[in-house]
Amino acid sequence: MSLDVNISEPDEFNCTELHSCIENVAKINNIKDFTYHVEFACGKGENFVANVFRVEITDTEDCGKVSVIVKTLVNTTRQELFRELHKREVKAYEEVLSRYQMIQEKLDISDRIVIPKCILSDMKRGNEVLILEDLVSKGYEYDTKINKLQNLEYEQVCLVLDNLAKFHALSVVFEMNNVDHFTKLKNEFKDILFQDTFLDKSKLRNYYTNCYEDSVKLLDDLDARTKLQNVETKLMDLLRYYTSSRTFNVLCHGDCWVNNFLFKQKENITTDLCFLDFQAMRYSNPATDIVYFLYLSTDSTFRAQHMKDILSVYYESFTSFLKLYDIDSSLIYTKDSFEDDVQEMLPFGLLITLIELRIVTTTFEREISESKLDLYQCTSNEGKEEILLKVRVDDVVKESLQNGILDKLCEMKFLN
CATH class of the missing domain: 3.90.1200 (Aminoglycoside 3'-phosphotransferase; Chain: A, domain 2)
Incomplete structure (x- = not known):
């Protein structure tokens, strides 16, 4: 595994918890050796509940890429203020939206609604993270x-x-x-x-x-x-x-x-x-x-x-x-x-x-x-x-x- 990171990585992203999350996303996608590039997914301050990043993971062996959205309260002074909102969204993805995805499996794609897939989530205090597929x-x-x-x-x-x-x-x-x-x-x-x-x-x-x-x-x-x-x-x-x-x-x-x-x-x-x-x-x-x-x-x-x-x-x-x-x-x-x-x-x-x-x-x-x-x-x-x-x-x-x-x-x- 490579920890090479684009030099433009925001300071808000630079912590052990978030780097570890990206490692886990790479493992989920069977990527062993990788580099990744991080940028804000929306303007700084536009999302006042969480920091939202776009992370592109590149497989160093075959140059394949995976792009994900990382929503996190880590490295923000809003962790205590908005923990309940983070927990609500994680619960929504884990217990409701995942069920909706299954319910829609019987339908033609044209009849379904589109919701980002949840790749990884954590509600533990100090490690509030939600990682979603990047539909952009x-x-x-x-x-x-x-x-x-x-x-x-x-x-x-x-x-x-x-x-x-x-x-x-x-x-x-x-x-x-x-x-x-x-x-x-x-x-x-x-x-x-x-x-x-x-x-x-x-x-x-x-x-x-x-x-x-x-x-x-x-x-x-x-x-x-x-x-x-x-x-x-x-x-x-x-x-x-x-x-x-x-x-x-x-x-x-x-x-x-x-x-x-x-x-x-x-x-x-x-x-x-x-x-x-x-x-x-x-x-x-x-x-x-x-x-x-x-x-x-x-x-x-x-x-x-x-x-x-x-x-x-x-x-x-x-x-x-x-x-x-x-x-x-x-x-x-x-x-x-x-x-x-x-x-x-x-x-x-x-x-x-x-x-x-x-x-x-x-x-x-x-x-x-x-x-x-x-x-x-x-x-x-x-x-x-x-x-x-x-x-x-x-x-x-x-x-x-x-x-x-x-x-x-x-x-x-x-x-x-």
């Missing part, structure tokens, strides 16, 4: 539209909802095939992001609140601003309410926005996608994922024009996928119930937009430091991005006034 090497790539506050194309939105329906349907198949195991899992996958213990430990409570406040301050409509400031007093209660289980629930992605997808294109046409980042997977109503995605990826004009059609895309895909397993969707989740759930979840879309739009227009200029555990002291972009943010905030708040969503939030009983 297979032609999948990020779409940067949302980072520029641009909408996804209609075809892309339909593709996401088509695949999201299959993702949710796999949860149904899993549950029906193994009720006892699934019952245990759904209790272990209760929402984590908005629970008090995690919010306090991770410092995310202030993060959510500060992002929300920044968005509300951009509003010129003083009446709407006052209403939203009143809502802020129960922001966490509302987020917990909307992500709690309903009559019908599945294992949801939990952080369903464009930075957690990779798209595949052929001749400038998006043909496929895969899902990434399952730290927030939770047992909840599927409408939480749908509304989360639609509010962050489209504007009010798009939703007004296409909401009915794209919800039909989702439900038809959900129905068709379950039919492949001889399951009648109308017996477990009718279209009327589905549409009612989406309608009930629209206020959640407003809240998430006011929080997350600030995130996607933020430049993380420095990493968390040992002496200052507030990762979320961030500097917002100036100029065009700030103007676009104001336009999007105004847009979603105006929509919420017109359709009564903001008043519905204000009337929630625990706000009185």
Whole structure:
């Protein structure tokens, strides 16, 4: 075995635990003698939960290459802050997504959803690592539209909802095939992001609140601003309410926005996608994922024009996928119930937009430091991005006034 490493290896990667992981990946691929090259898989600071590296392992005997993604809390001051999210993602890959892969084996490849394979994982304190296959090497790539506050194309939105329906349907198949195991899992996958213990430990409570406040301050409509400031007093209660289980629930992605997808294109046409980042997977109503995605990826004009059609895309895909397993969707989740759930979840879309739009227009200029555990002291972009943010905030708040969503939030009983 060779430990020759490209000279550009980031300091954050340089430790015994991570080098040992790469040795293990090489052994799994029957590579005895190798060199490897390491680079950040995303911009430094873009992923504030973990360090994410792309590692290319080259067999020195036949020059064959294996590319993997390494997600780790090792060598970060976020190890204690985000251990629970790391454990949640490892559990998602080991106990849920691996089962989904097996469930899909009976299907044609064209009918399956794409999820990176987990090659190696570790939840031990001080060695928090998750190693996945690198789908970028297979032609999948990020779409940067949302980072520029641009909408996804209609075809892309339909593709996401088509695949999201299959993702949710796999949860149904899993549950029906193994009720006892699934019952245990759904209790272990209760929402984590908005629970008090995690919010306090991770410092995310202030993060959510500060992002929300920044968005509300951009509003010129003083009446709407006052209403939203009143809502802020129960922001966490509302987020917990909307992500709690309903009559019908599945294992949801939990952080369903464009930075957690990779798209595949052929001749400038998006043909496929895969899902990434399952730290927030939770047992909840599927409408939480749908509304989360639609509010962050489209504007009010798009939703007004296409909401009915794209919800039909989702439900038809959900129905068709379950039919492949001889399951009648109308017996477990009718279209009327589905549409009612989406309608009930629209206020959640407003809240998430006011929080997350600030995130996607933020430049993380420095990493968390040992002496200052507030990762979320961030500097917002100036100029065009700030103007676009104001336009999007105004847009979603105006929509919420017109359709009564903001008043519905204000009337929630625990706000009185």
